[in-house]
Amino acid sequence: MVDKVFVTGANGFIAQHIIKQLLEKGYKTVGSVRTIEKGEILKQLVNNDPNFEYVIINSLLCEDSFSNALRAHPETDVFIHTASPVTFFAEDLENEIIIPAIQGTANMLNSIKKHGHNVKHLVYTSSMATIVDTTGNGRNSIGKILTEDSWNKVEYNDGLKNGYMAYCVSKTLSEKLIHSFIKEEKPSYSVAYIQPTYVFGPQAFKIKNYKQLNSSAEMVNSLLNLKQIDKIPPINGDYIDVRDVAKAHILAFENHKETNNKRMVLTDSIFTNELLCHIINKNFPQLNIPKGDLVENERQIKEDALIGDYHKTRELLNIDYIPIEQSIVEMVQQIIDAKEADEKLKN
Numbered sequence: 001m002v003d004k005v006f007v008t009g010a011n012g013f014i015a016q017h018i019i020k021q022l023l024e025k026g027y028k029t030v031g032s033v034r035t036i037e038k039g040e041i042l043k044q045l046v047n048n049d050p051n052f053e054y055v056i057i058n059s060l061l062c063e064d065s066f067s068n069a070l071r072a073h074p075e076t077d078v079f080i081h082t083a084s085p086v087t088f089f090a091e092d093l094e095n096e097i098i099i100p101a102i103q104g105t106a107n108m109l110n111s112i113k114k115h116g117h118n119v120k121h122l123v124y125t126s127s128m129a130t131i132v133d134t135t136g137n138g139r140n141s142i143g144k145i146l147t148e149d150s151w152n153k154v155e156y157n158d159g160l161k162n163g164y165m166a167y168c169v170s171k172t173l174s175e176k177l178i179h180s181f182i183k184e185e186k187p188s189y190s191v192a193y194i195q196p197t198y199v200f201g202p203q204a205f206k207i208k209n210y211k212q213l214n215s216s217a218e219m220v221n222s223l224l225n226l227k228q229i230d231k232i233p234p235i236n237g238d239y240i241d242v243r244d245v246a247k248a249h250i251l252a253f254e255n256h257k258e259t260n261n262k263r264m265v266l267t268d269s270i271f272t273n274e275l276l277c278h279i280i281n282k283n284f285p286q287l288n289i290p291k292g293d294l295v296e297n298e299r300q301i302k303e304d305a306l307i308g309d310y311h312k313t314r315e316l317l318n319i320d321y322i323p324i325e326q327s328i329v330e331m332v333q334q335i336i337d338a339k340e341a342d343e344k345l346k347n
């Protein structure tokens with residue numbers, strides 16, 4: 001029986017879906033945000049659901065901030081930690097990406113130790129960035145079969161090279177910190193690690209400002225801005241829909257006996273930008289973006305894509321993943337709607 005679920009980074013792309021699904025299932029939910037303004041917006045988005053409250057954690061760097069939030073909600077028995085910098089761009093990689101992630105994770109663990117006396121389950125939003133070995137210019141994992149037991153071999157200083165490596169280090173060292181903490185402290189709560197790949201799909205609620213999209217939506221939005229003659233940037237990766245990521249976080253604590261201490265890699269299929277452009281062009285021809293070549297898609301996947309075997313996660317969670325075409329179409333439609341609403345406001 002769960003009394004209250006605490007979700008950090010509650011206004012984030014993934015966390016909003018977690019909160020939406022928690023509320024739909026009738027869970028009492030408290031979400032942490034950095035400001036009252038963000039909390040009030042979220043309250044409105046969930047239609048002032050009486051099961052939702054927000055609390056302020058204004059800095060991941062401040063243990064007191066976590067402790068005060070937990071003291072205000074002592075009945076919390078599930079803690080979901082999603083908050084972390086999600087960007088590959090920063091002037092100061094260490095202070096804007098690496099340290100807030102790692103220090104935030106340490107503060108979360110220590111404040112649960114001191115004040116989370118009822119916490120029975122911890123779910124940590126990790127990342128595929130902790131599975132793929134991004135040392136050696138990111139090519140060390142090519143040709144290997146990755147599994148839930150694979151680890152990125154990055155060390156702290158690798159994160160100082162560029163924004164992508166900073167993000168990989170921030171997630172890998174944060175997750176490692178939890179594993180060490182659990183080994184040393186042996187807390188009574190269960191822990192599950194969720195490793196999403198590239199997360200696509202619509203935002204949980206209507207987009208308020210399409211000029212401030214999260215990183216995933218911005219990646220797709222950048223394709224909408226291409227002209228038909230533009231070259232499609234060659235990117236490939238594993239795909240998962242945000243609603244399945246949210247579902248996995250909830251299943252992780254609901255099925256804690258099976259998921260305790262498990263890393264769960266969420267991926268449905270491999271995509272390239274060629275495939276994304278193909279899907280967008282097929283469903284929104286009026287946008288006149290480059291067509292996207294499925295033969296080139298296959299070529300890039302064969303040449304560059306990482307191979308994984310994540311059957312353990314599929315067996316544990318048994319989620320019928322949302323296919324990429326549905327995810328991209330719903331995401332693009334939401335961005336188009338937001339742009340049109342913005343145009344109407346201007347006129």
Ligand code: NAP
Pocket residue numbers: 008009010011012013014015033034038057058059060061081082083084085086100125126127128171195196197198199200214215216
């Ligand atoms: P998001 O929309 O950017 O949400 C991130 C959340 O973390 C926001 O609430 C943000 O607060 C908070 N946050 C970031 N930096 C912070 C800081 N320095 N201090 C306090 N709060 C901070 O990102 P998301 O895509 O939902 O990602 C959520 C989690 O999933 C992250 O842990 C990320 O590493 C992981 N993940 C994401 C993807 C993906 O493709 N999106 C893939 C794998 C893993 P503000 O809004 O106030 O900045």
